[in-house]
Amino acid sequence: MNSLILVAVLLLLSAIGYQFGRKRALAGTGGEIRGLHSLPGYYGAYVALWCALPALLVIAIWLSAQGGIVDSLLIAGLPASAQTLSTGELSLLLSDIRNLASGDITSRTPSPMVLAAAERYNDLRSTGFAAMVVVGLALGMAGFFFGWRAINPEFRARPRVERIVHWALIVASAIAILTTIGIVMSLLFESIRFFSRVSPVEFLFGLNWSPQTALRAEQVGSTGAFGAVPIFAGTFLITIIAMLVAVPVGLFSAIYMAEYASPRFRAIIKPILEILAGIPTVVYGFFAALTIAPFFRGFGESIGLDVASESALAAGVVMGIMIIPFVSSLSDDVINAVPQSLRDGSFAMGATHSETIRQVIIPAALPGIVGSVLLATSRAIGETMIVVMAAGLASNLTANPLEAVTTVTVQIVTLLVGDQEFDSSKTLAAFALGLVLFVITLCLNVIALSVVRKYREKYD
Amino acid sequence: MTDAAMSEDNTPKELEAALEKAPETEAVKALPIKVRATDVNVFYGDNHALKDVTIDIPEHRVTAFIGPSGCGKSTFLRCINRMNDTIDICRIEGKIEIDDRDIYDRSIDVVQLRAKVGMVFQKPNPFPKSIYDNIAYGPRIHGMVAGKTDTDEMVEASLKRAGLWAEVKDRLAQPGTSLSGGQQQRLCIARAIAVSPQVILMDEPCSALDPIATARIEELIDELRRNFTIVIVTHSMQQAARVSQKTAFFHLGVLVEQGNTEQIFTNPVDKRTQDYITGRFG
Amino acid sequence: MTDIPANDATNDAEARTRTREAALIRKRYRAERRFRMYGLAAILAALGMLTVLLVSIVSAGLPAFTTTQIALDLNFDAGDIDPGGSRDPAKLASANYRGALLKSLRAEFPGSETRQGRRDALNMISNNVPFVMRDMVLADPFIIGTTQRVWVKSSADIDQLAKGSIDRTLPESDRRVDNRQLAWFEKLEREERIRTVFNSTFFTTADSREPEQAGILGAVIGSALTLIITLLLSFPVGVMAAVYLEEFAPKNRWTDLIEVNINNLAAVPSIVFGLLGLAVFLNFFGLPRSAPVVGGMVLALMTLPTIIIASRAALKAVPPSIREAALGMGASRLQTVTHHVLPLAMPGILTGTIIGMAQALGETAPLLMIGMVAFIVDVPGGFTDPATVLPVQIFLWADAPERAFVERTSAAIMVLLTFLIMMNLFAVLLRKKFERRW
């Protein structure tokens, strides 16, 4: 919150800088705009940028680095007995100190060492913050004067400001790349740590998944089992069920919409169907648990079948409902992109509408339809809330849709939600699962997007 | 639109006069009439695209429709196999008879009608299937073939009649789109022939092709007229002169003049026909 | 349509082919009708599922908007509340209101002298009644020593009973309300001391373990704080990226890479963004857990591709002639974009942004990863306070076993859907209003 005030002060300073820059430029020509190289606003903007940019940049770097530096100073200042602790214990100690420093209740009664450390921690933080304020303000003032001094009527303010803006635009578009790099790095880094404890072969081909037994770091490898095959199988099962619901319903509604429906019907029904795509997944999850699962269970009972209350069937069907609009709107686009001349050709042969659709339009649209089904599959695999709320938690290697199975996303959530150390194999396993999820969905997306793009090019 | 409104008033009279002055030549007149259109009017919503078109199309001859673009040639052509049914806003009045049966009668089934009246389009539009399946498509849906040998024979015969057999007999499994433009168009003609239609409608079949491919198609058309009645829309007057026996000139939705091809090109009656064939507009 | 037959034999053959043809045609038309039916059935199935979903949620959620109150004669016993008679506000604030309440309950509910009876009596009303009494005393100390008839909130079980969700005919052991409580309730009902009022608590409090005291205000504020951060980050960055890619970027490997990357990012599962947030924002940069600022950052990364793609489409729709005109006047490229192209593209960009924000508002999974799933009873006051958001609140309540929470979960979903519908409607209106054909 305090850093926000600092930022606000800097912004205020740069607003003042804007006015000063303008004034100085105009003063140089006696108020004549014609005598200036650029419009007065550019001179103002030049000063404002000098005022705000360097200072804000330094503050951003400072804030992101401060946590780590304070921690390492704190550790360095701890008594020798604490220096020999394992990383796990150390991080526990640190979080105790931090909790104490911020006035929260700690898990253990604080020892004098922790109390002293907490005090030091608060000292370090307030010193750090004061230093940041001083440096930030000094930079802001310095920038102000530097920019202000440079201004005279011949000064080429516009190109300079535009160059800065240009760079800002480039940085903005690089954020997308940075995000991807961030995802890949964080997943890879934690997964490598995981695979240094659990062999990748066991992870990818092991049939036994029970990470919850590995409660402590010391126990890892001896009791925790990280064979992910049952999870992959569960994900696969639920995805298949979802696609079995979504593909026929989505495809047939797309065909009806694109080929048979009157414009009026389309205009009314299409937005209604798209509501399905706008409903948050947590709502579907609740719907699955509240309505669909009990329905299947009751129905199964009435015909003498034993259906688990968290059956793969219920989760899969509801996920399928969620995916319907993806399949249908993508396929609708694809079918509409089939050139009219092919329809004409088929009608002119005396084909009925359905013969034309089945034998000409669908084959022509097939690559695009396959692409949209792949995209929908990737969405189903990565979908989290529905399965978290409606599928099971325990791993179960089965192909029976009436039993409860668990999925990759469910495991990621159960492994990471709740308070635990970040270092345990349990949490690292979540990142390994995340990596698998990312790679699989990425492959599906890349294939799907390129198939769809090729298809579009063909008929453009 | 103002042009159209103007001609609406004076054309029918002029047309009648023109037809009286230019009696059809013996050759055309003596032949049995395959398609007879009487007072056909077509509307696209409020757009009156064809006005009182009356024409007879002789059997086993090539009839050419010429005229500036947008004058309604394609529209009229598409009336003959009811392709306009697929356009929602299109409304048709008047009567079109094939072998003396009104094709817009309720008892007529469009699917069967189109099997009897085939169509070839401006841009070659082979289906995204193999060459073989492109040809077999029509016979299969109409239940004209039973079994593989039957279909093989049908495909071979159709390709031969379209003059394409020699070029594609070794690559029947390849997609139809892998052929050159001219070959694709002949494939489309073969596809149309395969269901043994009586009439073949061609809408500017050569406008997307180079001169050599065009020449081949023209030859083909000349051969085909022995077995089929052909109606062709063309932009090129030379083509009309080369391939057709009867020519009809359309202008702004009105059938201005019709008659023996030679007569239309050498001795047109209407001023507009004259202007058009001498290249003064179009 | 065929030629006139030559003789009887051909006539016969012809008739046979005719009937065969007619049969085939009939078959083909049957297939046509069937196919069309499949399409219609698919659409009806999808509509049906949507209807079932909405109906089941609305019917489960509507009762949560009302709550039951009981008129109790509360005895503000001076001996419990102010034994010294000092009227000292500090002492009054921490006095024994529970004792005073228990005395009142004994008077109200015959049979509540036993331990079991006392528990039953306490379970008739919400456990916030002592606090209500304290507030009344602090507001007006003169009521000490008097007995006041006050409408107090009933417990969640009695609320369910009043709404008819508990079957009174069930055997006692299967019922959440025992016979004694039922008798009390029916007596109160006869005396018209039970009423149903609008459940304002639901909109004015944060989460609670007691269903009748739980509300969505904390989650709504948390969502608002999170979305503010999301908007502040993703809108400028998204628009700038789109402007660069559409207006300035040279067509080369690098921009191709960015393009492919953005398209793929749009399809990365949301939970992966949560893992990114956990590993980078929480563990690497040490930002606080459960804070709207972190949630906003994660959601901003997630909505960025949506905004960039929509903004690029909007920029692309501005005809090149406008750029040429501005450049021809001697404007710089940046001036052309900021003065002419961006204002024309703004409705499209805003529409895309609102849709992106609506997605972010409904997002749950990544926020679970960064700890916004904690049980938080305070309404967050700032961007770094622990908070939860509306969808996560729904997730938390969906897990609670009490029937009363099912009701509240559904009601919270209705509120969330209302927000989403409003945002989408706004986007549609915006598009309609500024729709322009060049």
Ligand SMILES: Nc1ncnc2c1ncn2[C@@H]1O[C@H](COP(=O)(O)OP(=O)(O)O)[C@@H](O)[C@H]1O
């Ligand atoms: N599908 C259609 N919808 C609406 N109007 C059409 C359609 N097809 C053709 N028209 C209109 O009908 C008139 C005749 O068109 P057309 O028959 O295609 O001309 P031609 O083939 O002689 O160039 C034109 O004015 C055209 O705009």
Ligand SMILES: [Mg+2]
């Ligand atoms: Mg045409």
